[in-house]
Amino acid sequence: MPVRLTAVGHRFGGGPWLFRDLTTVLEPGHVYALTGPSGSGKSTLLGILAGWITPSEGGVECDGGGRTTWVAQHPHGVARRAVIDHVELPLLAAGLQASDARARAGDLLERFRLTDHADHPFSSLSGGEAQRLMLARGIAADPTLLLVDEPTAQLDRRTAATVDAVIGELAHAGTVVVVATHDAQTRDACTDRLDLEGLQP
Amino acid sequence: MIAREAWRNVLCGTSRTGIVAAVLVVVAVGFQLADLLTVRGITDRVDAFRAAGADVLVYSSVGGIDPRRCELLAAQPTVIAAGAVRRDPDRFAAVLPASSIPTYAVTPGFPGVLLGTAGDPGPGVVVSRDLADALGLTSADTLQLVDATAPVAAVYDYPQDGRATGFGYAMLAPTRDLAPFDACWVREWPLTESTAMLLRGVGTTSAGTADAPSPELTQLNTSQGRHLDAEGLFATRATRWAPLLALVVAAGVGFASTRLRRLEIASGRHLGVSMSAQVLGSLLESAAWAAPVALAAALSAAAVAAGGHAGDVVATLGLGALAPLATIVGGVVGGAVATATVRERQLLRYLKER
Numbered sequence: 001m002p003v004r005l006t007a008v009g010h011r012f013g014g015g016p017w018l019f020r021d022l023t024t025v026l027e028p029g030h031v032y033a034l035t036g037p038s039g040s041g042k043s044t045l046l047g048i049l050a051g052w053i054t055p056s057e058g059g060v061e062c063d064g065g066g067r068t069t070w071v072a073q074h075p076h077g078v079a080r081r082a083v084i085d086h087v088e089l090p091l092l093a094a095g096l097q098a099s100d101a102r103a104r105a106g107d108l109l110e111r112f113r114l115t116d117h118a119d120h121p122f123s124s125l126s127g128g129e130a131q132r133l134m135l136a137r138g139i140a141a142d143p144t145l146l147l148v149d150e151p152t153a154q155l156d157r158r159t160a161a162t163v164d165a166v167i168g169e170l171a172h173a174g175t176v177v178v179v180a181t182h183d184a185q186t187r188d189a190c191t192d193r194l195d196l197e198g199l200q201p
Numbered sequence: 202m203i204a205r206e207a208w209r210n211v212l213c214g215t216s217r218t219g220i221v222a223a224v225l226v227v228v229a230v231g232f233q234l235a236d237l238l239t240v241r242g243i244t245d246r247v248d249a250f251r252a253a254g255a256d257v258l259v260y261s262s263v264g265g266i267d268p269r270r271c272e273l274l275a276a277q278p279t280v281i282a283a284g285a286v287r288r289d290p291d292r293f294a295a296v297l298p299a300s301s302i303p304t305y306a307v308t309p310g311f312p313g314v315l316l317g318t319a320g321d322p323g324p325g326v327v328v329s330r331d332l333a334d335a336l337g338l339t340s341a342d343t344l345q346l347v348d349a350t351a352p353v354a355a356v357y358d359y360p361q362d363g364r365a366t367g368f369g370y371a372m373l374a375p376t377r378d379l380a381p382f383d384a385c386w387v388r389e390w391p392l393t394e395s396t397a398m399l400l401r402g403v404g405t406t407s408a409g410t411a412d413a414p415s416p417e418l419t420q421l422n423t424s425q426g427r428h429l430d431a432e433g434l435f436a437t438r439a440t441r442w443a444p445l446l447a448l449v450v451a452a453g454v455g456f457a458s459t460r461l462r463r464l465e466i467a468s469g470r471h472l473g474v475s476m477s478a479q480v481l482g483s484l485l486e487s488a489a490w491a492a493p494v495a496l497a498a499a500l501s502a503a504a505v506a507a508g509g510h511a512g513d514v515v516a517t518l519g520l521g522a523l524a525p526l527a528t529i530v531g532g533v534v535g536g537a538v539a540t541a542t543v544r545e546r547q548l549l550r551y552l553k554e555r
């Protein structure tokens with residue numbers, strides 16, 4: 001289901017406009033890099049897409065509703081549970097049989113290059129591995145909208161590259177993916193761009 | 202699926218089963234023992250009170266007691282034994298003819314007052330422990346007097362613990378003659394005002410001649426205090442609130458230990474796990490600490506019960522179950538409430554709080 005933004009603008013209280021007049025259609029199967037300088041309102045726009053923030057003007061339509069999944073800047077998981085358990089959880093919650101969930105989780109771990117860590121506890125993962133796990137888990141939840149906030153901001157360039165390398169795996173039928181970033185390489189790993197630069201009045 | 206998730210959380214330590222179990226064992230057993238030992242303190246006071254004969258009332262009226270009315274008091278539900286007593290001439294034992302034995306004629310119910318049991322001890326005389334020791338007698342022996350022999354039906358203890366004197370070295374000779382007696386003794390538990398009133402009415406109508414001392418009602422032993430309101434002590438003991446406190450403390454522990462996992466819970470909710478599945482999971486995970494709590498509490502209650510009266514075992518175990526049950530209910534409910542009150546919308550805030 002595409003997400004339509006029509007003349008969306010936002011400012012906090014009586015403050016300056018962060019952006020105005022944002023009109024676009026976000027299509028499933030694409031991975032949008034949401035870029036712009038720090039403070040330009042990237043996280044705010046993700047919040048608006050998630051429905052947690054009501055825009056000051058304009059509207060966001062997501063035909064058919066569905067789940068929105070948020071992947072936070074800081075990876076988080078259950079320290080002692082196995083890596084694969086994290087990916088299985090949304091699959092089991094969706095009603096998959098245990099064996100199917102495990103098989104599908106195994107596939108996702110392979111796509112996000114975590115197969116070797118499948119049975120390790122979450123706490124043993126490096127920052128880049130944990131961030132890749134968050135992306136794999138986000139996809140496992142099969143959302144209509146997957147919002148990823150600064151997946152590489154906390155990582156050094158080498159580690160960030162391992163995350164950039166799997167960004168393409170986020171392209172998922174039926175899911176609109178938006179990745180907020182100010183990292184050029186992360187941006188280039190995405191299929192499309194959505195730039196807030198120049199939307200400030 | 203929920204059960205498997207719960208089981209994995211327990212196994213890998215995510216549920217903090219060990220620490221929660223340790224804390225709640227302390228809560229459950231602590232509050233349980235506080236109450237059981239308080240109650241044990243009350244029963245010990247009752248035991249001491251009764252062992253000293255402080256539960257025996259003596260109505261004295263020299264030559265003015267109707268033995269039939271006195272014995273009838275034994276029909277009162279709270280009365281254990283009742284009987285009348287009158288001083289007889291001293292007797293002399295064949296082995297110690299030079300030393301006199303203070304002797305009392307008593308109604309058949311009287312020995313029961315000193316023995317602490319209802320009913321007639323059987324044919325023969327009843328002697329005090331000191332007399333039995335002096336003559337080398339036991340309750341199966343025959344007492345040889347200079348002028349007669351009598352089987353020893355029973356031996357009663359009469360320590361010098363503050364009780365009225367005169368019976369420590371003495372012999373009781375049961376009689377069925379209905380001539381007036383000097384005193385009516387009643388052993389009763391618990392002591393009631395109604396029995397004391399009835400006791401004041403066991404005088405003969407002809408009693409009260411001018412030179413006789415006026416009748417008086419006394420306690421056989423006043424060293425333990427006049428009254429012991431065991432039921433009142435039980436009903437007003439501070440530790441009766443122990444189960445309630447255990448409930449509150451355990452609810453706090455259950456809530457706090459689950460609240461520590463709010464990010465995990467909010468994240469699971471965000472990924473599609475329903476609140477009801479998470480609450481059910483929390484209940485299942487609780488079973489892992491509830492089992493050791495129940496076991497520890499059962500063992501400690503059994504240990505306390507083993508040290509008490511055989512007749513109190515069921516009551517002790519019943520009372521001992523309250524605080525542990527409250528602990529388990531509190532911990533389970535606390536955990537479930539903490540799980541249910543986590544909001545998916547707070548996910549970002551929980552992340553920032555980390």
Ligand SMILES: Nc1ncnc2c1ncn2[C@@H]1O[C@H](COP(=O)(O)OP(=O)(O)OP(=O)(O)O)[C@@H](O)[C@H]1O
Nearest residue numbers: 012018036037038039040041042043044045150182
């Ligand atoms: N709840 C809020 N109330 C008021 N002002 C806010 C609120 N949230 C964000 N802002 C402000 O809005 C502006 C945009 O914030 P936002 O986090 O969206 O920027 P960003 O593009 O994500 O920046 P960064 O690249 O640093 O993450 C900032 O100046 C910020 O201080």
Ligand SMILES: [Mg+2]
Nearest residue numbers: 042043044150
């Ligand atoms: Mg931001």
